[in-house]
Amino acid sequence: MPRDVRRRWVGTTLLAAFAAVQVWLGAGSGRVWLERVPGQLRGFLGAPDAAPTLAPEVAAARALPRFAAAIPERSRVLLVTSVLVRVQYEFWFLPRPFRMLLHVPPDTLDLVARAWPEYLWFAAHRLRTYAARGQVLTEERLQQELATTEYVVAFAGGAPEFDSWRSRAGAAALEVVLACDDSVLYRVRR
Amino acid sequence: MTGAAVAITDDWPAALLLGAFAHATLLVAGVVAVRWLDGRRRRDAGGILARALILGPAVVTLQELAGSLIGLPPDLWWVGAPWWAAAAWSAWSARRGRVVARDAAERVRGTGCHVAACALLVVPCAVAALAGAAAPIHTGDAMHNFALPARVFAAYGCFDVEALRGLADPGNVRYPPLLACCEALFLRADPMRGAWTVQPLHACALLAWLLLALEALGGRRLGVRGLAAFAIIAAVPQPMHNAIHGFADLRLAATTLLLLLEIAAFWRSGDARLLVATALAAAWTKEEGVLLALLAAACLVRRGVGPRADRGRVLAVAAGIAAAALAWPVWAIAHDLPLEYAGETRRLAAANVLAAGAQVPAVLTALAAASLRPDAFGTWPHGWIWPFAAAAWLCTARQRPARWLAIAGALHAAALAAGIALAGVPQVPFASVLDATADRVLLQLLPWPVLLLAAIAAPPVVGTTLAVRPPHPGLAPGGGATAQSAP
Numbered sequence A: 001m002p003r004d005v006r007r008r009w010v011g012t013t014l015l016a017a018f019a020a021v022q023v024w025l026g027a028g029s030g031r032v033w034l035e036r037v038p039g040q041l042r043g044f045l046g047a048p049d050a051a052p053t054l055a056p057e058v059a060a061a062r063a064l065p066r067f068a069a070a071i072p073e074r075s076r077v078l079l080v081t082s083v084l085v086r087v088q089y090e091f092w093f094l095p096r097p098f099r100m101l102l103h104v105p106p107d108t109l110d111l112v113a114r115a116w117p118e119y120l121w122f123a124a125h126r127l128r129t130y131a132a133r134g135q136v137l138t139e140e141r142l143q144q145e146l147a148t149t150e151y152v153v154a155f156a157g158g159a160p161e162f163d164s165w166r167s168r169a170g171a172a173a174l175e176v177v178l179a180c181d182d183s184v185l186y187r188v189r190r
Numbered sequence B: 001m002t003g004a005a006v007a008i009t010d011d012w013p014a015a016l017l018l019g020a021f022a023h024a025t026l027l028v029a030g031v032v033a034v035r036w037l038d039g040r041r042r043r044d045a046g047g048i049l050a051r052a053l054i055l056g057p058a059v060v061t062l063q064e065l066a067g068s069l070i071g072l073p074p075d076l077w078w079v080g081a082p083w084w085a086a087a088a089w090s091a092w093s094a095r096r097g098r099v100v101a102r103d104a105a106e107r108v109r110g111t112g113c114h115v116a117a118c119a120l121l122v123v124p125c126a127v128a129a130l131a132g133a134a135a136p137i138h139t140g141d142a143m144h145n146f147a148l149p150a151r152v153f154a155a156y157g158c159f160d161v162e163a164l165r166g167l168a169d170p171g172n173v174r175y176p177p178l179l180a181c182c183e184a185l186f187l188r189a190d191p192m193r194g195a196w197t198v199q200p201l202h203a204c205a206l207l208a209w210l211l212l213a214l215e216a217l218g219g220r221r222l223g224v225r226g227l228a229a230f231a232i233i234a235a236v237p238q239p240m241h242n243a244i245h246g247f248a249d250l251r252l253a254a255t256t257l258l259l260l261l262e263i264a265a266f267w268r269s270g271d272a273r274l275l276v277a278t279a280l281a282a283a284w285t286k287e288e289g290v291l292l293a294l295l296a297a298a299c300l301v302r303r304g305v306g307p308r309a310d311r312g313r314v315l316a317v318a319a320g321i322a323a324a325a326l327a328w329p330v331w332a333i334a335h336d337l338p339l340e341y342a343g344e345t346r347r348l349a350a351a352n353v354l355a356a357g358a359q360v361p362a363v364l365t366a367l368a369a370a371s372l373r374p375d376a377f378g379t380w381p382h383g384w385i386w387p388f389a390a391a392a393w394l395c396t397a398r399q400r401p402a403r404w405l406a407i408a409g410a411l412h413a414a415a416l417a418a419g420i421a422l423a424g425v426p427q428v429p430f431a432s433v434l435d436a437t438a439d440r441v442l443l444q445l446l447p448w449p450v451l452l453l454a455a456i457a458a459p460p461v462v463g464t465t466l467a468v469r470p471p472h473p474g475l476a477p478g479g480g481a482t483a484q485s486a487p
Helices: A003-045 A056-069 A108-115 A117-132 A139-148 A162-167 B003-009 B012-038 B045-069 B076-097 B112-133 B140-156 B161-165 B178-189 B200-216 B224-234 B237-245 B249-269 B273-285 B287-304 B311-334 B344-358 B360-372 B386-396 B400-423 B430-445 B447-457 B459-467
Strands: A077-082 A098-103 A151-154 A173-180 A183-189
Touching: A003 A056, A003 B112, A003 B224, A003 B237, A056 A151, A056 A173, A056 A183, A077 A139, A098 A139, A108 A117, A139 A162, B012 B045, B012 B076, B012 B178, B012 B200, B012 B273, B045 B076, B045 B178, B045 B200, B045 B249, B045 B273, B076 B178, B112 B200, B112 B224, B112 B237, B140 B161, B140 B178, B140 B237, B178 B200, B178 B273, B200 B224, B200 B237, B200 B249, B200 B447, B224 B447, B237 B249, B237 B430, B249 B273, B249 B287, B249 B430, B249 B447, B273 B287, B273 B311, B287 B311, B386 B447, B400 B430, B400 B447, B430 B447
Parallel strands: A077 A098, A077 A151
Antiparallel strands: A151 A183, A173 A183
């Protein structure tokens, strides 16, 4: 075999082997992704109460579309949750008028300082913003909102005081409409 | 209690059909736009598909924004109707006129390289489409940056300023509108299941990225060296991860690669129409894309300054690109839309850029660490491609195109770093911010190593497109007729 032909064959073989090794190694990443698919589908589409522990975003994607489907388009919605969970709840409820009240544990900034010290300033900035916009959950604010809202979502048990406060809600009584995992949709009865 | 489970699990076939129709509409819009912008230029199916996947969302965005100005909401039916009608008319005309058959010399027979390249192309896209569609939009940048504004656009029929300002948690509603407008189509068609059916949009970006890389490496004339280079590119983990997570960086990287290829084609032929459309797609995809659009405008001006050029027209088009690219940020600032890291951070932004300059060693360390760090599953290091790109550059360092590629890539990296410092988080050490975003910065820079690899694997492509002086300076709308776009 002439020398240049031999060199071409050797080069081609080496390159093809190189490409094959990459494909074989790269397939690992794809395989891991595909192995997650059934679990993800079960997590998002499984029946309510089937998933005991969920990331808050997953819990929101499971529960909130179900709740939204039960709320008329023009009804006012109030969502109560914890500041430690950041989910774009409003995505599931627009164009309904939407309000959000956040339970802020007293040691929030200490928690952030321990876990993510570099983002402490950001947490403080968010807390200031929520406070300035009147989104921090207090009993008075809850009563005010209940006077005008028609549906209440208690998301993922994020506000421990909510149950005791809502029992003192006076004229506004909350009737359970739906539950999904540990989130509950209430209708305000007047 | 399971009563409302029907809200999600019922009517899936109808939702999937609507989603497929919306994806097809974006693609058809892209094909129509590419055919129109290409003029009489011949292009292979891969080239058309790649451009359609990038430009389709851009032209639909333009259509939706124009529609919202006259009160038309982003309904799939009116958005799709003109594109489907144009496609039908085009197909009817082609059938009647019978396009001239290709010369036998232009036909390239499929080889083992093409089969292998197809496998390298299809498998990652299929994995990204399946894994991405296994979850709806629910978190991260995909939610904060595009899905929330998309919901506002779908619900109110426009980017209602009061609604954006009044969101309980505004996220990043200043984000450029391309992905939000596209997602609004899906959310308008099916408010609940649209969050699922929109997900393959990002796998389409991966397909465009790989098709464009393949085109740079020789396209239909792909050889063994090109195949090996394509295997390296297809094995980089960031694009597939990005497609699955639904971030915009991959779409911007694909748009950047298309922009670079179109700059080369423009330099050769003088036809700027596709370049202009690509520049606008970049500017509307992500903030960093504004920089790329301005680069395209600068290229137009540079190319147009010559004795035979129609300077007035060139400058007008360049000014139009710059104006369209800057229109969204100016609109967002003028309406004081909320910014995620607002308040004191703006005042410190300039100081942060200067501070970043003093942190060059830390920045380089962060980038190197990110390059060596394995991906989420420990299979590939993020910087997998860079040693190959460096080797390619060393092999071609004496050639003018490769030198320019390296310089332009370095400038792009510096501009991205400055942009992160400017728009990022001043209170956090710059190296930490970079560490958190390095994999996405590296992804945005990927077009450069792709072109460097192409300089070795397919020298005629990069060599002729970047080194040869243009024969006809100035803009020439019909001038692309003789240009061979796909190598």
